[in-house]
Amino acid sequence: MKKLVAAVVIIFTYSACKFNTGQTALPIYGNRTPVTKTVDGKNVTDTAYQTIPGFKTVNQYGDSITNKNLDGNIYVADFFFTTCPSICPVMHRNMLNVYDAFKAEKDVKIISYSIDPKHDSVAILKKYADKLGVTGNTWWLLQGKKEDIYKLSESYLVTKPQEDAKQLFIHDGYFILVDKQKRIRGTYDGTQPGQVNNLIADIKTLKAEPDQITGK
Numbered sequence: 258m259k260k261l262v263a264a265v266v267i268i269f270t271y272s273a274c275k276f277n278t279g280q281t282a283l284p285i286y287g288n289r290t291p292v293t294k295t296v297d298g299k300n301v302t303d304t305a306y307q308t309i310p311g312f313k314t315v316n317q318y319g320d321s322i323t324n325k326n327l328d329g330n331i332y333v334a335d336f337f338f339t340t341c342p343s344i345c346p347v348m349h350r351n352m353l354n355v356y357d358a359f360k361a362e363k364d365v366k367i368i369s370y371s372i373d374p375k376h377d378s379v380a381i382l383k384k385y386a387d388k389l390g391v392t393g394n395t396w397w398l399l400q401g402k403k404e405d406i407y408k409l410s411e412s413y414l415v416t417k418p419q420e421d422a423k424q425l426f427i428h429d430g431y432f433i434l435v436d437k438q439k440r441i442r443g444t445y446d447g448t449q450p451g452q453v454n455n456l457i458a459d460i461k462t463l464k465a466e467p468d469q470i471t472g473k
Contacts, residue, residue: 283434283463286414286441308439309334309412314370314401317382322368322397324439329472331463332366333456334433335447336410336418338373339385344430348447349389352396352432358457360395364437365460367396372407372418372428374400414441432456436463437472 287307293300311324333355337345352367359365371377377385382398391398401409410417415429434443434456443459445452463469 281462282466283442283459286444306438306440307412309435309441310409312401312405312409314399314406315379316397316399317379317386319379322399327366327368327435327439329437330364330366331437331460331469332368332435333460334368334370334413334435335431336370336372336406336413336415336428338371338428339377339381340373344448348430348432351447351450351453353389353391354450354453355432355457355460356391356396359460360393364464365395369396369398370406370409371398371400372403372410374403374406414444434459434463436466437469 285306289307290305291302292305293302309324314322316322333352335348335352337348339345349369352369356367371382377398377400379400382400386392386396386398407418410428413433415431415433418428430447432445432447432453433441434445436442442463443456445456447453
C-alpha cells in the first residue's frame with residue numbers, strides 16, 4: 258500500500274506556539290493564503306488555512322451525514338473498504354483505541370470513508386461496525402459517490418485511492434486529525450500502534466487549545 262506522500266511541496270506549517278497553559282499547540286497543515294481585511298479603518302493581513310470542503314454521505318445507520326454534522330467537533334478521518342485484506346483490519350483495530358479513549362466525549366468523532374461504495378452498502382457498513390463493536394455516533398462509517406470521495410481524499414493530503422488491474426483498491430493507511438475549524442492538525446500511520454498513541458495524545462492537546470474550547 259502506498260504511504261502518505263511526503264508533502265514537502267504542498268504542505269506548509271506554521272511553527273508550534275505556546276498558549277497560556279504553557280502547552281505547545283499542534284501545527285496546521287496544508288496550503289495557506291494571506292488575506293487582507295480592514296479593521297477599524299486599518300488594513301490587517303491575516304492567514305486563511307486550507308480546510309476540508311463540504312461533502313455528502315450516508316453512515317452505517319442510513320443517516321445523511323455532511324460536513325455540517327461535524328461542526329463544533331474535532332475529528333479523525335481515514336479511508337478504507339470493508340473487504341480490504343491487508344491494512345484496513347489493522348488500522349481499525351488500532352482505531353478502536355481512539356474510539357475507546359473518546360467515545361464518552363461529545364466533541365470528538367471518527368469518520369471512515371469507504372472507497373468502495375458499490376460494495377459497501379449501508380447494511381455492509383453496519384455489519385462491519387457491529388463486528389468492531391462500534392455503537393452510537395462517535396464513529397461513523399461513511400458511503401458516498403465514489404468520484405466525490407476520491408476527490409475529497411486529496412483535501413486530506415493523502416494519496417488519492419486507485420484501483421489496480423485486478424480491481425483491488427490501493428490507498429494510504431493514515432489517520433488525519435482535523436480541528437473544529439476543519440483544518441488538518443496531524444497525520445498518523447494507522448498501522449503503527451505507537452503513532453496511534455501519539456494521535457490520542459495530540460487529540461488531548463488539541464482539545465486544550467483556546468480556539469478549540471471556544472470553537473471559533
